[in-house]
Amino acid sequence: MSGIDWKGLLRAGVRGAGLRPEEVWRLTPAELAVILGAGGGGPGMGRARLEELAAMYPDGGTDGRS
Structure with missing residues (x-):
């Protein structure tokens, strides 16, 4: 028996x-x-992390996506 309380x-x-x-x-648990409201997620992404990701994956990269 599954440990998930489906009911x-x-x-x-x-x-x-x-x-x-x-x-x-249609949703996952x-x-x-x-x-x-029980997501338990941490704080949102800050400006520094956003800029780091933007530098790592710039728009118009070589993968054909833009």
């Missing part, structure tokens, strides 16, 4: 987030947790 997730999605059952089933 509880469905109940939380429908009652807690106001989603339709088919919408709940992690996505549902974020919607319910």
